[in-house]
Structures are given as structure tokens and as C-alpha cells.
Amino acid sequence: MSQINRLSGGKIDRHQILNFTFDGKTYQGHPGDTLASALLANDVRLMGRSFKYHRPRGVLTAGSEEPNAIVELREGSRQEPNTRATTAELYDGLISKSQNKIGSLRFDLMAVNDRFSNFLTAGFYYKTFMWPSAFWEKFYEPIIRKAAGLGSISLKDDPDDYDRGFLHCDLLIIGAGPAGLAAALTAGRAGAQIIIADEDFSFGGRLNSERFTLGDQSGSDWTGQTVAELSSLPNVRIMARTTVLGAFDHGIFGALERVSDHLLQPAPGKPRQIFWRIYTKGSLLCAGATERPIAFENNDRPGIMLAGAMRSYANRWAVTTARKVAVFTNNDDGHRTAADLHAKGVSIAAVIDIRPDAPQSNDFEVIAGGQIINSRGRLGLKSIDIALPAGGIRQLSCGALGVSGGWNPNIHLTSHHRGRPEWLPDIAAFGPPAKGPAGLRVAGAAKGDLTTSGALNSGTEQANAWLKDLGFVPTAPDLPEAEDAPISITPFWFVKGCKRAWLDQQNDVTVKDVHLAHQENFVSVEHLKRYTTLGMATDQGKTSNMGGLAILAELTGKAIPEVGTTVFRPPYTPTAIGAFAGRDRGTAFRPTRKTPSHAWAEEQGAVFVEVGMWLRAQWFPKEGETDWRQSVDREVLATRKSVGVCDVTTLGKIDVQGADAATFLNKIYCNGFAKLAVGKTRYGLMLREDGIAMDDGTTARLAEDHFVATTTTANAVSVFRHMEFARQCLWPNLDVQLISTTEAWAQYAVAGPNARRLLQKIVDPEFDLSNEAFPFMACANITVCGGLRARLFRISFSGELAYELAVPTHYGDAMIRRLMQAGEEFDAVPYGTEALGVMRIEKGHAAGNELNGTTTALNLGMARMVSKTKDSIGSTLSERSGLKREDALKLVGLRPVNPANPVPAGSHLMSKGDPVDAAHDQGYVTSACFSPNLGHFIALAYVKSGDSRMGEILRLVSPLTGFDHEVEVVSAHFIDPEGERLRA
Amino acid sequence: MIINHPLLGPRDSAEFTYMGDASLIDRPDWKNPQALTQFIDYGYMRDNPAGAHCELWYHEQGDRSFLVVTRDTTTHEIFSVELARDVARSRGRST
Amino acid sequence: MHDLIATTALGAAAPCVDHHGPISLTEEPGFALASIAARRGGERTTILAIRRMIGPTAPKAGHWAGARIIAFWTGPDQWMLEAPYDSEEFLFERAIKEVKGKASITEQTGAWCRFDLRGTNLAAVMERLCPINMATFTTGSATRSSIHHLGCFVLCRNADHISILGPRSSAASLHHGLLTAIRAAF
The missing domain is CATH 3.50.50.60 (FAD/NAD(P)-binding domain)
Structure with a gap:
């Protein structure tokens, strides 16, 4: 029969029936029910198995403090383990399952653990799995992992937000x-x-x-x-x-x-x-x-619950756990439960009150001075044993017991x-x-x-x-007259002589465990908690901590306040990680930054790569190209042969203005900027205060008091922050203003021997692009396409005759299309970050791999750039002897002795004849690629005293992969070392 | 935490980037004969007080001001918040 | 006159418009921006220049002011100017003339995307986006805040109209975040 334990009244809507399942069986409840109240209404007392001993457990509470009635809700990708049945609001179609069992809930095979309880006491893991140590990884840990935890997860993505x-x-x-x-x-x-x-x-x-x-x-x-x-x-x-x-x-x-x-x-x-x-x-x-319980022998059977919860089920949910119930209490509040259930027509077996002077009732028997010393019933409470005050034991049958030890x-x-x-x-x-x-x-x-x-x-x-x-005016609302019964309680925590009396039902910690911990000298509450795991489960000991403290107090001969208590930490109740993550997951994990040419690049079928938050075109495959190298090699060769175009918008751009802008940049960069002429651009190296290279880039002087500094893509934010620090905290009296313009300009590199001819079709005719009028490292405000404001920089990362053209970002899409259209006659190609990388390695330009947070100007071969005639961030600490040792790493090029061999980045270099170990390490490869122009692999590497070892043959090794080849130390400038192309 | 920005009022510390000890303002004079030693102290030596600590917070998701926040490291109580620019000027930082 | 065609931040020729419940979300490409930062000693001149462009008062910290051209405060002695693009494409040049070398001006038109939220109870949307206290964020308020990890300027044009300016390159992410919040709120 359905809902046989339903009483009258309650805050449920009986007009509506909600169907739900528990362990595959269908039940009915009403709006207003929790899963726990609905199960109890249907006479389901057994709701789970305990953590360690797999003992049958039912509901203990009626709220979020519940340690026992922990279930899996829903199924499929929405399955959620370890949810409290006492707070799960019932809805039509709710699917729930018990957990932590092998076999069925009634016949859990793991219940055998209960037989071995003597071996599974506090500190069990620490004592048992100590030796042999080799057993840990292969044997103990897999078993423990399998046995640990309560519910199971679906291993599917959560479909909800x-x-x-x-x-x-x-x-x-x-x-x-x-x-x-x-x-x-x-x-x-x-x-x-x-x-x-x-x-x-x-x-x-x-x-x-x-x-x-x-x-x-x-x-x-x-x-x-x-x-x-x-x-x-x-x-x-x-x-x-x-x-x-x-x-x-x-x-x-x-x-x-x-x-x-x-x-x-x-x-x-x-x-x-x-x-x-x-x-x-x-x-x-x-x-x-x-409310807190009182511990007694076998106090964990389904049907035994807190007295206040029993009252909640009766009054709020119109449910009784059984038709005959008893109450065990040390305070007056316990008697309320008996009175309320009696009023609802439930038979009261007795109220057992430990206080000899307990109040008596006309409606039910009160055993004053009695104590419960045991309970019976395999899968649910059948009877209790009561030690009577006058001596003797009385067995009392009841299907449920409400326990009240007071309220915390x-x-x-x-x-x-x-x-x-x-x-x-x-x-x-x-x-x-x-x-x-x-x-x-x-x-x-x-x-x-x-x-x-x-x-x-x-x-x-x-x-x-x-x-x-x-600052508000206090008010006094007309409060109704309400219950004001004095609190009468005699502290009582556990029945003497009990052993398997549960304190923490979720972690299966008993009175005996606390005794054992004390015996082993864990006398601080913090140690007790961690050794026994008391109060460490999902309920965080809301019903159990006090009992443990009280016993420890008794054992140590102290008062409870002297023993103290552990403190609480957030969260108050278990919280799904998904809630902390919010919408930040999958592709929305973080914002995506798209370059101005993104839509166009997509149309070209570009392959994109994430660079920080940016999506950049990595290469542009053409029909028939099956391997990325084919595309990249083609892009490199075509650029060096004629002209290529690359979106370089992602580089950080910082507008530096003010009367002291040049002075400021002199402090930010280790090399000088004060004397840079208007209309010129200069490479700058930025050091951290400790002398380590931080970032590099070109800075253009557009006017006496106006510079545009560029940063690497990756460091755009941190360099801006660093410059603001210098501006506000170090040199607050300089007249200098900073603002990022990274997003304001779409910037395209146009590189290759035909770069000028291509740009002459774009740049308005009044601007002379000849080598004389606009030489290498020139910059200017110009107009393009008949009047659009733009900036042109003659700078080159590829080593070719090259320019970077910037237009307002909203014209970025139009500009890439116009550039490619104008470039058709030169067979212009778009190139991606891979080709960009190949060309800069061929040219020997340092990038993030070389400015890797451990290297100095000296390592980079730029020691002479660190001006000694001015103060700049990092200049003083660059002078430390440790950074200037004779065998310091120097940036060099490498080429394989056998041209067929690759030169993998990350490999280490050893002198021929030396053992392969860290002590003999000569350096490491930072960047490597296949050079389509040279027809073999090339690399940049840091080598000890590398600048004086040109021509030396070294062993390139990777002990992890067994790689071991010979390479030759060469100049890092593989292509056009004299720089004739870029000045053409 | 809430940082009471001198210009913008109370703002969530999540808008800020923590930038370390406010002693970073006191960058040594590079011309001092002891400059190298002073810079090493400046760069590497930090007090680690259990109590009031002056630190730099950068309002990166706000107005980009650097602030000097004096905060009790044991309670997170904040005693004062000033614009780092003003603090730097008051300590005689110049060009 | 050049013949290049501008695209909106979301990449189309025409701005994107969405309606959901009582809220409309529109992409607003039609405005020019220029930053203005007073030079040392030029603070007074800068404020006067701003007034000449926008009206009687220059906005204080946390506010915007103006009519056809507006300015909002972005940092100590720093503001952003905003004006209709059609008539003020060269807003930055106008500002440069006004400040007479006493402030640094930088064109920012292409740097930002702008989305406008219109409708009643915008607070229900905003409370899912950023920590701005909408009870005190009334007409004339402007502040920078973090929305979906993006540093955005938020302007309360009036109780039923809020503008959000975000980094242009992330326009699609920001738009998605705003639309998601609207659909979650209503």
C-alpha cells in the first residue's frame, strides 16, 4: 500500500501526486515532500550503507546536516552522487538510488566489513598499509580507491549551466x-x-x-x-x-x-x-x-533518528517512521516529540529520559533515569534494550526511536x-x-x-x-506572543560501557575510536579529528562533533570548553564545483580574441592556433596540401621570393605620450630612446629589475612627445602593467601618459622583395616609399586607399624588405582583402604564425622561447645594448657577477651535421666525449624548424660561451627519447647575415 | 576583500592585481656607490610581518591606479588605502 | 575619400540586434572614441577643453557627462570621449585641437565594441555579469568592471539603457556572455 506512514495535516499538497523511484521501485509523494519524507511515508527506512562498515542506515535528520541518507539523484549525464535525501525536494519523475553497496541495498556484499570492524578502527590505514612499501602503489591503493567514496559519477559532461x-x-x-x-x-x-x-x-x-x-x-x-x-x-x-x-x-x-x-x-x-x-x-x-544525538550501542539502525527530525516529519510532512515509536532524551524538548506524535495518533512506546526527575506525562510512559543500552533489528529498528534506573533491563519493541541530546x-x-x-x-x-x-x-x-x-x-x-x-530608524514590530519554555537539559553524550556506538555515522566513527585515539595520545581536538576522521565527511560533523569532543573531554579529565572545538570553514554544505566554475567551461572557459582578418582567414581555410586568448592563423592550407609542412614551406618560400602578408595585430601596442615620454622609455628599455629621431623606429630590450630579459619589441617615434611601443603578443598585458608601475610608483613626476592601442589598430606585416611594390598600390601617392625617402626603420602617419588614416613602419621580423601597415581596426577586414587583391600580380601569399616562426629563426631573431624568463641581455648576445650611461630598470642588477660569468650561455645557431637529421627544441647539448649528464651540459635548443630555404633543419640554442665556439661539433641529445646526433655551432643568422634584404 | 579605492570607493579586490610589497616604490639611486648592494636588497629582501603590511595593488580591471594598501596580514583588516603615485611623490620619488 | 568598408565588431556590415523578454541587446558600431589624458600641469586646461566639447561639467570619477559628445572618467586625469561616428569620425583630431598640447589624445574608435542593453529591470541582467551595485549605478554613472573576464566600461545612459564597451577583439565572446545572461535572467 502506498504511503502507509502518512499522517494527517502537514505542509504538503495532497491533491497532487508525484511519482518517483528509489532503487528502481516507484513510489508516490506530494509537493512539499523531500525525498526522505516521501520514502518514510512509503515505509522505506533503509536508505543507504555506511562508509566503512557498510551498515544499513536510514535517515537521521530532516535537514542539511544529514549524514546517512545520502543518495544518487537523477541518471545519465545529470546523475549526481552524495545528495542528501533530506534536502532533495521531491518532483515528479525524480529518480534516486542508494549508494555504497555491492549487490542490493538489503544484501550488500561489502557488509562483511562490519565483521572485521576490529581491524578497521581509527588509524586503520596508517597502521595497515605501511609495509611492504612496494605493495602500496600496485595493491593497496587500487583497493582503497575502489572502496573509498560513496556515490558514483556519470563520467559524462554535465549538460546544465x-x-x-x-x-x-x-x-x-x-x-x-x-x-x-x-x-x-x-x-x-x-x-x-x-x-x-x-x-x-x-x-x-x-x-x-x-x-x-x-x-x-x-x-x-x-x-x-x-x-x-x-x-x-x-x-x-x-x-x-x-x-x-x-x-x-x-x-x-x-x-x-x-x-x-x-x-x-x-x-x-x-x-x-x-x-x-x-x-x-x-x-x-x-x-x-x-539537534545532536546521544551515542549508545548500535544507535545507527534505520528508524533511529533525531527527535526533532521525527517531529518535523510528523508536523511538516505528516509522516511517521513507524506506527510505534520511542524517544530517548536528556532534555525537555525530547518530550515534545512524543507529545506531538501522540497527538497525531502515533503510539508512543515510551520516553526514556536519562534524568531521574524527568517530567511525567498522562499520555505516554516516561522512564525517568532510564538509558538505552542496545538496539535490535537487522535492516531496521525492531526493539530497544533499556537499563532501568532500579536495575534490570527492559526490552521494548518499536519501529522508530527519536533521540535528543540537546541542540547546538x-x-x-x-x-x-x-x-x-x-x-x-x-x-x-x-x-x-x-x-x-x-x-x-x-x-x-x-x-x-x-x-x-x-x-x-x-x-x-x-x-x-x-x-x-x-543610519535607519529602528522599529519595533508587533511580535506575537510565542512559546517561551525554559530550557532544561542535563548534558549527556553517550551511554557508559558502549563501544560500537556511533558518533559520526557518515564516517563510521564510534565511541571506541575516540577512546583508541586518546589511548594513542591524540589529545588535541584537531588531531582527534584527523586521526579518526570524525566530522570530516560531507556533513562536516554537524551532528557528531560535539559527541566526540565531550568524550575526549571526559577521557582527558577536562571540561568541554577547555578541550575546545575545531573551527568551521566554508562551504557550509557541499557545493558542486560546477557552481564555482559558472559559465567558464568548454569554449567559454575564457574569452576568445579574434584578429581583424579572422573572418577572411576562415574563408581561406586557415588553421588557427591559440596564442593566449588570441586565435591566430597558423597556416593557410592550399588545395592538395596534405601536411602542414607543405603549407608552411610554401608560405616561407613565396614570401622570400615575392611577398607575403601576415596579421600581426596581436602584438601589444602602447601609446606613450608626454613631454617626458623619451625619458620614460629610457628607463623602461635598457637601450637608449632619447635620441631616436622623429619618424624612426628602434628595437628595444626591456629587462626586469633583476636583469632578466622581460620583453622586446620596436618602438616608433611619431612625434617629439609621442611614441608607440610594441610588445610581444604574450606579454602585452604584463608589459603595460610594468610600465604603469614605473610611471606611478617609480617616476611619478615624469610627464608621461600611457594607453593601450593594441585593439585600436589592425596591423599587417607585408614582407618580401615585392613588399614595396605591393604597398605602393595601397598607400596614397603623396607618400614616397622609396628606400631613400622611407628607409629601413622609418615610420610615418600616412593615408591609404584614398584617404584612410594609417601608420606605416618599415620593420622586419622575417629579414626581408618588410613593412607593417596599421589601419583603424574596423577597416582591418577591408584592408586584408585589399592587400591580397593588390598582391595578386605578385603572387602574394598570406602566411601564418608557423611561417612567421620559420622566418624569424632563419633570421636569428629571438622570441618568447629565447626570452624565457631565465635569460639576460648577455645570453641573448645583446649585452652591449644595456646602456651604462643611464639608469634603466635592470641595468644595475645586470652587473652581478653571477650573470656575467665567462662561460655564460650565448645564443647561437645550430645545424645538423647530417642534413637529414632534425634538431628538436628542448634537446640538450654535450661536448663530444663528455658523459651525458647535467654536470656536463653545454646548453639547450630553444627554437627549431625546418628551413625550406636551406633545405635542412636549423635551430637556435643557448650554448656556454657559444659565441666563441663557432664551427664546433656538439652532441645534441635527448636522454628521454634516446635522440643523439651531431650538430655544428653556427651563427644564428642563417639568412642574409649582412641585412642587405631588409635595407633594400 | 573590499579595497576602499580613494577615488572610486569600495571595490572588490578581485578587480585588482596584487603587486607585492610597497617597498618596491623605494627604488635605490643607481649612482650610489653602494647601488649594487642596495638593488639586491631592494629586489630580494622582504619583511614578512604578521600584522600591518604595506602592499601594492593595481586596479587592473578598474582605473589602472596603483594603490598602497596597508593591511593586517592576519585579519585582512585594511587600515589605509592611498594612491601609490601620491605615496611615491611624498617619499620624494622624482625623475 | 577612401573606398574601404568598415565592419562591425561582430564582423558583419550591419549591427547585430537581439530581443529576449523585456530586453533588447544591440551592437552599436556608430560611434567614435578618443582617450584624453591630462599632461602634468595641464589638468585644468584639459577639463576646460572637455567642457567645451561636452557641456558645462566634466565628469568626475565614476561618471559620464555630455550630450552629443560625452566623456566618461577612466582614471586619474583621464577620460574617454565618445561621439557619433558619422559626424565625429575625427573626434581625436578635434580633441587634439582643443587641448593645445596640454593633454595626450589617442584615437580609440577601433579598439572597442559597444553593446547596449535596453529594457526594464536591467539590474536582473547586470547582477549576473559584474559586481556593479545597480542600486547606486544610476543615470550618469560610468565605471570599468570585469565582465566574463573582459575589462569593460559600463555606462548607465538612463534607468532603462546601459552601454557596455568591451575589447573589440572579444566582441563575440562578450556578446555571447551578455545574451546568455539575458536569457538566464528572463
Whole structure:
């Protein structure tokens, strides 16, 4: 029969039936249900297997603190492991599975672990897998890996999206129970911008779970009315299904909103979850309290749960776990559970209260001074054994047991900044630290005000305190009269003599484990936690930490506050990594930068390569070319023979202006710029302050007070940053202004013997491009194509007669088309980054491989560029003796002795006859390529004293791949060493 | 963290790039006879205080100002935020 | 007059327009930009020059001002000028004349793409994009922020109209990010 455990009442919509499955079997529930409440309604108590011993487990709680009822939700690519059935909102079509079992949930083969429990105690791994050490990798680790973890993952891409967002408010209220709602009403009516967030899908907190009245209203009616009023206020943002995960610095909170977890799948375009970053002036923690259990022998059977949870299931979800239940308590609150279930017609076997003076009831038996010493039932609770105060043991049959050891304030966020919680003797629990995160106040049960009246009042009080601080006029809402029963509790943590009494049900840590840890001298709470793993699972010990501390306190003869507690860290509840990643995944992982010629290059069938965020054309395959080398060789040969065009927009361009621009550049570059003539361009080498080469590029002087500096593509951002540092922090009185113009200009290199003839068709006729009028390293503002403003630089990376032409970026597409059209008569080719690389290696130009963060001007063969007559960044530390040693690495060229051999980059060089080891290393290859002009491979390399070793034959080795060939040290300038071409 | 930018008000530290110890402003004089030693200290020697620390933050996703932020390294409390340009000038940095 | 045809940042001849729910997202190619940075000692002259171009007040930190030509603050003693492209293609040259050597001017027209969001409750979109507090980001506000890892200028033209200027090379990524946020919000 369906839902045999359903009671009357509750906050569920009985008119609607929701079908769902658990382990393949179909059940029914209602809107308002969680997976846990719906399973209990259908008399399913067994929901999972424990982590280590694979013991049968059921639901312990009714909230996010749940350690046991951890299930897999959904299937296929949306399968999600380790989800708490107690917070999973039921929807029609929900598919769920139990986890951590081999075979079925009822007959888990791994349950054999329980038989070997003596071997699986605290420190089991550290003790067992020590030797033989060779066993670790091949034997132990695979077994442990297989056994470890609870759920399984789909190994498929998550089809859903996650958003990130940013919110601002005056006051963030965390938790929408009585304290949070009272606070929101107070601050909302005063006009403050507030956000009130609660992890539950239904506001009200414990008011949903209690029978208390507020004034003449039921708790849920008052909640409904309050939420309705808050919703009507434009300054209040209500966020249900939103967990505030962490308190970060200066009023920043992280919160996860589950937008679509309660739907079969997210609506089109909508995210599954949103990770919000909330900026707030003030914050108020009203996170309530979590009940804690009492440990006794075999206290982990399905059917044994927290008494408050049992009451929640009855009142909020109209569910009882069994038709006959018992309660075990050390405080008055436990009796409420019995009273509420009795009122719902559930039979109460007894209330076992450890206190001899426990209050009696007319409705059910109370065994004052009794203690539960064992439980029975293989897959679910059947009976309990009670040690009676007068002696003797009584066995009592019941299908469920509610346990209450008192309530712990949910102070997690208050210790996210390392604040140490403080002991509250009245409620025998830790309360918020004296010094929590700045700007975080606490109210309600989270503060230790465990009564409804206390919560309402402290919520109002703390909200008013904030209003005052924030400059609003405090208000006093008409609070209803509410429950105000005194808290009566006798601290009691575990039943003496118990061994396999579970403290941490998720990590299978028992009372005995804590004893063992203590016996082995783990007496600090931090050590206890790590040695036993107490409180380290997905529930982070929300129900178990206190029990462990209390036992440790007893064993060490200290009071609990002396033992102290571990502090909490974000996130408050487990959070999917996807939520942190947001939309940054796949092709949207980071923005893509496209060059102005991108569309045109795509039309040409270009192959693209990622260079940082840029997509650059790598080569342009022509019909019939099957190998990238064919394309690249063709592009190189055609360029050197006639003319080629390459998009070089990606190089960083920085506009440097001001009366002191030249002085500034003199400090930035190790070589001089002050005397550079207007209309000229110069190569500059930029050093870090430690003398290591940072970047290089050409800088053009367009006017006395106006330069354009170029950077390498990769360093555009860091060079700009470096120059701003120098401008603002080092030489703040120089008159110099910087702005990036990388994106403002589309820039094309036009290289090859016919470069001038091609450009003469583009550049307007009034600009003379002859070698005399516009020689090598000239630059000018010009116009092209009948009047479009442009810049022309006669610079050459390829070693050919070459120019770089810049036009405003929006004309970049038009310009590449015009250039290629004009170049048709010269058989102009477009060339990509590979051909660019080949030509610069042939020419012996250094690039990123050579400026690799370890090399100096001396290594690069540019020591003479470091001016000694002026101060520049890096010039002084370049003088360190260690950087100027005689056998310093020098940049040279290499060519294979056997022209058929490759010269792989990364290979190392050894002198002939020397052993191949690091001690005899002579240097390494930085860049290598096949030179189609020379017909063999060539390379650039750093070689010790390389400049004086021309002609020497070295061994080029790669011990990893077994590569070992002879190469000859040659000049790095393979092509046109005299530079005749580029000056032609 | 929130950095209270002197010109733009409170801004998320995520907009900034951390640029190290503010002592980087105090670049030695290259003409000093002890320049090499001074530059080595400048480049490599850093205090690592548990407490107030002056550091440079660059508002890279903002107005491109370098700021000198005095921050408690143990609590992240920020005591002062100044434009690095002003600090550099006040310390006599010139050409 | 040259005969080259400009393309929009998204690469087409005509600007891209999208509508979703109450929001429209339009690519706005029709404007010229020039940066203006006061030289040392030229701060006053620069502000006066800006006023001559845009109107009675030069914008302070975090703001824009002006009408046909506007300026927005980009950094200490630095602004960006924006004007309709058709009439002010040579905005940078005009600015150079105005500042008389007391400020550095750089043409920035091609460097930026601009997308305009129009509609009610733009805050619902913006809160998924960047940390700007929309409650205080009212008409006249302008700031730089990071949107999808891109440094963007955001201008509140009025409550129902926001402009986002991003690096031109990433126009497609930015457009995708904006459209995604709109569809997630509405």
C-alpha cells in the first residue's frame, strides 16, 4: 500500500501526486515532500550503507546536516552522487538510488566489513598499509580507491549551466526561521535594502516543524503572512533554496541558489544553480540550531533518528517512521516529540529520559533515569534494550526511536574567520565566538536563544542594532506572543560501557575510536579529528562533533570548553564545483580574441592556433596540401621570393605620450630612446629589475612627445602593467601618459622583395616609399586607399624588405582583402604564425622561447645594448657577477651535421666525449624548424660561451627519447647575415 | 576583500592585481656607490610581518591606479588605502 | 575619400540586434572614441577643453557627462570621449585641437565594441555579469568592471539603457556572455 506512514495535516499538497523511484521501485509523494519524507511515508527506512562498515542506515535528520541518507539523484549525464535525501525536494519523475553497496541495498556484499570492524578502527590505514612499501602503489591503493567514496559519477559532461552573480544589500539575513523573519520584518519596514536567504524551499525554519502558535496563528500561518508582507516590500529580496556558504572578508558572503534542482531539468537558458557573491554592510546569522544525538550501542539502525527530525516529519510532512515509536532524551524538548506524535495518533512506546526527575506525562510512559543500552533489528529498528534506573533491563519493541541530546547553535559562519566558539553552559553547547567576522551579528537559536519567543525577540533586537549602525530608524514590530519554555537539559553524550556506538555515522566513527585515539595520545581536538576522521565527511560533523569532543573531554579529565572545538570553514554544505566554475567551461572557459582578418582567414581555410586568448592563423592550407609542412614551406618560400602578408595585430601596442615620454622609455628599455629621431623606429630590450630579459619589441617615434611601443603578443598585458608601475610608483613626476592601442589598430606585416611594390598600390601617392625617402626603420602617419588614416613602419621580423601597415581596426577586414587583391600580380601569399616562426629563426631573431624568463641581455648576445650611461630598470642588477660569468650561455645557431637529421627544441647539448649528464651540459635548443630555404633543419640554442665556439661539433641529445646526433655551432643568422634584404 | 579605492570607493579586490610589497616604490639611486648592494636588497629582501603590511595593488580591471594598501596580514583588516603615485611623490620619488 | 568598408565588431556590415523578454541587446558600431589624458600641469586646461566639447561639467570619477559628445572618467586625469561616428569620425583630431598640447589624445574608435542593453529591470541582467551595485549605478554613472573576464566600461545612459564597451577583439565572446545572461535572467 502506498504511503502507509502518512499522517494527517502537514505542509504538503495532497491533491497532487508525484511519482518517483528509489532503487528502481516507484513510489508516490506530494509537493512539499523531500525525498526522505516521501520514502518514510512509503515505509522505506533503509536508505543507504555506511562508509566503512557498510551498515544499513536510514535517515537521521530532516535537514542539511544529514549524514546517512545520502543518495544518487537523477541518471545519465545529470546523475549526481552524495545528495542528501533530506534536502532533495521531491518532483515528479525524480529518480534516486542508494549508494555504497555491492549487490542490493538489503544484501550488500561489502557488509562483511562490519565483521572485521576490529581491524578497521581509527588509524586503520596508517597502521595497515605501511609495509611492504612496494605493495602500496600496485595493491593497496587500487583497493582503497575502489572502496573509498560513496556515490558514483556519470563520467559524462554535465549538460546544465551554472551562473555566477553579484548582489548588494545593507543587511543580509541568513536563515528564515522565527529570528530571521522577525529581523527581516524589522529591517524591511525600516526601509533597509535586505536579502533574506534560507537553504530550505519553504521559509519558517522550525516553525514549519512545531505545533506552537504565534499569537492566535499557527507557526506556518504567521510565516506565510510575514513572507507575504516581505514580498510586498521593494527593498527586500527573498531567496529560498539559497544556502549562504561562507563568510568572507569585509562583508562578502558566498551563497548558492538552487534554481532548478527541484525540476526535472532546468528551463531553456536557465541555470541549475547560481553562485552569488553578496556584498553587504551588515549581516545577521539566524541559522538556527541542530539537534545532536546521544551515542549508545548500535544507535545507527534505520528508524533511529533525531527527535526533532521525527517531529518535523510528523508536523511538516505528516509522516511517521513507524506506527510505534520511542524517544530517548536528556532534555525537555525530547518530550515534545512524543507529545506531538501522540497527538497525531502515533503510539508512543515510551520516553526514556536519562534524568531521574524527568517530567511525567498522562499520555505516554516516561522512564525517568532510564538509558538505552542496545538496539535490535537487522535492516531496521525492531526493539530497544533499556537499563532501568532500579536495575534490570527492559526490552521494548518499536519501529522508530527519536533521540535528543540537546541542540547546538549553527554558528558555522561565525568561525569562518577562525573565531573560537564559546561554551554556553545553559544549553550545554558552543555558541558564537566573542570575535566573529566583522559585521556579523547573530540572533535566535544560532545565538543560543532556543525558544520561539527568544528567537523573535533577538531577531528584532539585532536587526534594530544594525538599523542604528546603518543610519535607519529602528522599529519595533508587533511580535506575537510565542512559546517561551525554559530550557532544561542535563548534558549527556553517550551511554557508559558502549563501544560500537556511533558518533559520526557518515564516517563510521564510534565511541571506541575516540577512546583508541586518546589511548594513542591524540589529545588535541584537531588531531582527534584527523586521526579518526570524525566530522570530516560531507556533513562536516554537524551532528557528531560535539559527541566526540565531550568524550575526549571526559577521557582527558577536562571540561568541554577547555578541550575546545575545531573551527568551521566554508562551504557550509557541499557545493558542486560546477557552481564555482559558472559559465567558464568548454569554449567559454575564457574569452576568445579574434584578429581583424579572422573572418577572411576562415574563408581561406586557415588553421588557427591559440596564442593566449588570441586565435591566430597558423597556416593557410592550399588545395592538395596534405601536411602542414607543405603549407608552411610554401608560405616561407613565396614570401622570400615575392611577398607575403601576415596579421600581426596581436602584438601589444602602447601609446606613450608626454613631454617626458623619451625619458620614460629610457628607463623602461635598457637601450637608449632619447635620441631616436622623429619618424624612426628602434628595437628595444626591456629587462626586469633583476636583469632578466622581460620583453622586446620596436618602438616608433611619431612625434617629439609621442611614441608607440610594441610588445610581444604574450606579454602585452604584463608589459603595460610594468610600465604603469614605473610611471606611478617609480617616476611619478615624469610627464608621461600611457594607453593601450593594441585593439585600436589592425596591423599587417607585408614582407618580401615585392613588399614595396605591393604597398605602393595601397598607400596614397603623396607618400614616397622609396628606400631613400622611407628607409629601413622609418615610420610615418600616412593615408591609404584614398584617404584612410594609417601608420606605416618599415620593420622586419622575417629579414626581408618588410613593412607593417596599421589601419583603424574596423577597416582591418577591408584592408586584408585589399592587400591580397593588390598582391595578386605578385603572387602574394598570406602566411601564418608557423611561417612567421620559420622566418624569424632563419633570421636569428629571438622570441618568447629565447626570452624565457631565465635569460639576460648577455645570453641573448645583446649585452652591449644595456646602456651604462643611464639608469634603466635592470641595468644595475645586470652587473652581478653571477650573470656575467665567462662561460655564460650565448645564443647561437645550430645545424645538423647530417642534413637529414632534425634538431628538436628542448634537446640538450654535450661536448663530444663528455658523459651525458647535467654536470656536463653545454646548453639547450630553444627554437627549431625546418628551413625550406636551406633545405635542412636549423635551430637556435643557448650554448656556454657559444659565441666563441663557432664551427664546433656538439652532441645534441635527448636522454628521454634516446635522440643523439651531431650538430655544428653556427651563427644564428642563417639568412642574409649582412641585412642587405631588409635595407633594400 | 573590499579595497576602499580613494577615488572610486569600495571595490572588490578581485578587480585588482596584487603587486607585492610597497617597498618596491623605494627604488635605490643607481649612482650610489653602494647601488649594487642596495638593488639586491631592494629586489630580494622582504619583511614578512604578521600584522600591518604595506602592499601594492593595481586596479587592473578598474582605473589602472596603483594603490598602497596597508593591511593586517592576519585579519585582512585594511587600515589605509592611498594612491601609490601620491605615496611615491611624498617619499620624494622624482625623475 | 577612401573606398574601404568598415565592419562591425561582430564582423558583419550591419549591427547585430537581439530581443529576449523585456530586453533588447544591440551592437552599436556608430560611434567614435578618443582617450584624453591630462599632461602634468595641464589638468585644468584639459577639463576646460572637455567642457567645451561636452557641456558645462566634466565628469568626475565614476561618471559620464555630455550630450552629443560625452566623456566618461577612466582614471586619474583621464577620460574617454565618445561621439557619433558619422559626424565625429575625427573626434581625436578635434580633441587634439582643443587641448593645445596640454593633454595626450589617442584615437580609440577601433579598439572597442559597444553593446547596449535596453529594457526594464536591467539590474536582473547586470547582477549576473559584474559586481556593479545597480542600486547606486544610476543615470550618469560610468565605471570599468570585469565582465566574463573582459575589462569593460559600463555606462548607465538612463534607468532603462546601459552601454557596455568591451575589447573589440572579444566582441563575440562578450556578446555571447551578455545574451546568455539575458536569457538566464528572463
